[in-house]
Amino acid sequence: MENSDKKTITRRLSSAAGHLKGIERMVEDDSYCIDIIRQIQAVQAALGKVSAMLLDNHLHTCVTTAIQGDDPLERERMLQEVTSVFEMSSKI
Amino acid sequence: MENSDKKTITRRLSSAAGHLKGIERMVEDDSYCIDIIRQIQAVQAALGKVSAMLLDNHLHTCVTTAIQGDDPLERERMLQEVTSVFEMSSKI
Amino acid sequence: MENSDKKTITRRLSSAAGHLKGIERMVEDDSYCIDIIRQIQAVQAALGKVSAMLLDNHLHTCVTTAIQGDDPLERERMLQEVTSVFEMSSKI
Amino acid sequence: MENSDKKTITRRLSSAAGHLKGIERMVEDDSYCIDIIRQIQAVQAALGKVSAMLLDNHLHTCVTTAIQGDDPLERERMLQEVTSVFEMSSKI
Numbered sequence: 114m115e116n117s118d119k120k121t122i123t124r125r126l127s128s129a130a131g132h133l134k135g136i137e138r139m140v141e142d143d144s145y146c147i148d149i150i151r152q153i154q155a156v157q158a159a160l161g162k163v164s165a166m167l168l169d170n171h172l173h174t175c176v177t178t179a180i181q182g183d184d185p186l187e188r189e190r191m192l193q194e195v196t197s198v199f200e201m202s203s204k205i
Numbered sequence: 206m207e208n209s210d211k212k213t214i215t216r217r218l219s220s221a222a223g224h225l226k227g228i229e230r231m232v233e234d235d236s237y238c239i240d241i242i243r244q245i246q247a248v249q250a251a252l253g254k255v256s257a258m259l260l261d262n263h264l265h266t267c268v269t270t271a272i273q274g275d276d277p278l279e280r281e282r283m284l285q286e287v288t289s290v291f292e293m294s295s296k297i
Numbered sequence: 298m299e300n301s302d303k304k305t306i307t308r309r310l311s312s313a314a315g316h317l318k319g320i321e322r323m324v325e326d327d328s329y330c331i332d333i334i335r336q337i338q339a340v341q342a343a344l345g346k347v348s349a350m351l352l353d354n355h356l357h358t359c360v361t362t363a364i365q366g367d368d369p370l371e372r373e374r375m376l377q378e379v380t381s382v383f384e385m386s387s388k389i
Numbered sequence: 390m391e392n393s394d395k396k397t398i399t400r401r402l403s404s405a406a407g408h409l410k411g412i413e414r415m416v417e418d419d420s421y422c423i424d425i426i427r428q429i430q431a432v433q434a435a436l437g438k439v440s441a442m443l444l445d446n447h448l449h450t451c452v453t454t455a456i457q458g459d460d461p462l463e464r465e466r467m468l469q470e471v472t473s474v475f476e477m478s479s480k481i
Contacts, residue, residue, distance in 0.1 A: 352472055
């Protein structure tokens with residue numbers, strides 16, 4: 114992964130972890146449940162964007178290399194993995 | 206798309222449409238709301254599987270052709286589309 | 298359910314079923330896979346809205362009656378069902 | 390919220406935050422993108438369960454109190470909020 118992408122992604126993950134720490138304090142302080150749920154949903158959505166960035170990167174690197182390469186099994190594995198994370202993404 | 210895949214996919218879409226017709230009757234017959242919601246969720250999940258089958262097919266055909274081809278813009282467009290449907294799939 | 302809600306919901310379900318029939322034809326006509334996936338995602342999103350309308354109705358009728366009623370088991374069952382469709386909705 | 394529920398929920402949020410920290414290191418260590426995406430999806434699913442626990446708690450406390458209470462506006466607000474987080478949960 115390019116360094117700039119890596120930085121963006123780690124920064125977003127770190128920010129999501131910080132967000133969760135804040136939500137933990139909301140629970141301890143007896144904040145209103147619906148507000149807490151909305152904050153959790155915001156973190157889930159932010160993580161969805163990070164996954165999309167990772168997939169974009171993966172398609173441009175490993176998947177492209179595999180498809181241009183000579184190993185049909187490797188190519189097949191790559192494509193199946195993409196379908197599998199796609200399928201999972203609709204389940205969470 | 207291969208004919209066998211096409212058949213499987215149209216059959217599943219047709220079955221989902223039939224399922225919705227049944228759910229329509231449940232609403233008309235005043236069925237219990239939670240039961241209706243669960244049936245709708247079953248249709249949504251079934252449609253998610255059809256999308257995964259279509260994506261799998263797309264990766265093995267158009268995307269593979271584009272990545273092995275000579276047009277960098279076409280390749281880029283293909284990869285962005287995959288990321289875009291992935292991102293959308295986590296939003297529904 | 299009030300008749301106007303019932304009509305809105307059956308009309309939306311019918312429209313989603315019609316949309317799926319159109320998608321079936323797209324598959325038969327070899328439409329572009331990504332376009333088909335996007336149409337399927339649109340149907341899934343439309344069904345999510347129908348579920349939200351049904352839940353809204355359910356909360357205002359059965360759940361309200363149960364919570365104002367004298368049967369603690371019935372009340373508990375109602376609340377658990379709401380949580381259960383909520384949990385499921387994040388899995389599809 | 391009861392203290393035992395509060396503890397369970399803060400512990401799960403804390404564990405999700407720790408999980409994200411681990412995922413951050415995976416990115417720094419150039420782990421395989423698909424593995425990272427799967428870990429992120431696991432965190433999203435874990436957060437979905439926390440939201441369901443919070444909703445369950447909310448229904449048994451605030452919503453029950455409002456529905457048994459005398460303020461129709463407050464009751465309406467509560468029910469709309471539940472529908473709203475339900476609708477959002479299918480969008481992430």
